[in-house]
Amino acid sequence: MNVDASRQTPFEQHVLPEIEVLLRVARALTRNDADAEDLVQDTLIRAHNGIEHFDGRHPRAWLLTILRNANINRNRRRRPELLRDPDLTFDRMGRAAGPEQTDAFVDLELDAELVRALDRLAEPFRLVIDLVDIQGLSYAEAAQALGIPPGTVMSRLHRARGRLRRRLDQTGLAPRSGK
Amino acid sequence: MMTFLRRLIPRPRNAQGERALDCVAVGKTLQRYLDGAATAETAALIEAHLEDCLRCGLEADTYRRIKAALASHRVPPPSDSLERLRDFGLELARSHGTKPGSG
Numbered sequence: 239m240n241v242d243a244s245r246q247t248p249f250e251q252h253v254l255p256e257i258e259v260l261l262r263v264a265r266a267l268t269r270n271d272a273d274a275e276d277l278v279q280d281t282l283i284r285a286h287n288g289i290e291h292f293d294g295r296h297p298r299a300w301l302l303t304i305l306r307n308a309n310i311n312r313n314r315r316r317r318p319e320l321l322r323d324p325d326l327t328f329d330r331m332g333r334a335a336g337p338e339q340t341d342a343f344v345d346l347e348l349d350a351e352l353v354r355a356l357d358r359l360a361e362p363f364r365l366v367i368d369l370v371d372i373q374g375l376s377y378a379e380a381a382q383a384l385g386i387p388p389g390t391v392m393s394r395l396h397r398a399r400g401r402l403r404r405r406l407d408q409t410g411l412a413p414r415s416g417k
Numbered sequence: 418m419m420t421f422l423r424r425l426i427p428r429p430r431n432a433q434g435e436r437a438l439d440c441v442a443v444g445k446t447l448q449r450y451l452d453g454a455a456t457a458e459t460a461a462l463i464e465a466h467l468e469d470c471l472r473c474g475l476e477a478d479t480y481r482r483i484k485a486a487l488a489s490h491r492v493p494p495p496s497d498s499l500e501r502l503r504d505f506g507l508e509l510a511r512s513h514g515t516k517p518g519s520g
């Protein structure tokens with residue numbers, strides 16, 4: 239992969255390295271693997287068409303905005319009730335297997351309850367958790383992907399975590415600090 | 418263990434004598450702090466409070482566990498999808514870069 243950067247087109251330089259992030263975000267938005275792939279393909283075509291007008295700064299933010307618009311367009315063409323199949327959630331939340339997983343501190347019981355609690359959150363709250371806490375986007379990147387101000391990302395995120403936390407409280411999996 | 422014992426003894430001011438944050442103020446900034454988005458100054462004040470305050474210390478621990486559990490779901494996207502999209506991207510890149518007539 240020793241490609242001379244000076245011979246790369248702007249598209250290769252700015253867009254290709256972001257494909258994985260785009261796919262992560264697309265999966266969070268669509269909750270469906272095939273739709274996510276289509277959405278990223280759409281995004282790549284739009285980015286390719288618009289690359290001449292892109293100033294080279296913050297490619298990820300630029301691409302996330304394109305992806306969001308592409309997604310809005312796609313949703314307009316579909317019936318909303320077809321968009322989300324709750325049965326797909328569990329597949330998507332599947333845990334990675336691998337040796338590095340054993341190093342991380344993971345509380346399995348808490349984790350199972352958390353997955354259930356996450357699915358019960360209203361979509362805007364579930365989405366910010368998915369983008370920031372699961373996919374690892376920054377507040378600013380999540381804001382681009384959702385088309386909302388970073389402050390709104392933050393407040394939604396904090397409320398969402400509070401709800402997850404209360405759910406764990408109810409099941410006795412989180413220490414009750416009030417006692 | 419030391420941390421736990423320290424939390425049982427309330428201290429109104431931290432070791433540097435700076436104005437300590439109260440629980441309400443910590444509650445408002447705790448998540449930003451856990452996300453690494455608080456300023457260094459605020460972070461230091463929060464850390465001092467978490468050391469001293471049992472309640473907020475436990476609260477922070479709970480959110481850390483939640484964050485860790487959520488982060489463990491960060492799996493790579495399906496490799497076949499990713500590969501197809503990378504190929505597609507390269508194809509797009511070439512379709513633009515190798516237009517005849519420029520050299």
Ligand SMILES: [Zn+2]
Pocket residue numbers: 439440443466470471472473474
């Ligand atoms: Zn406190």
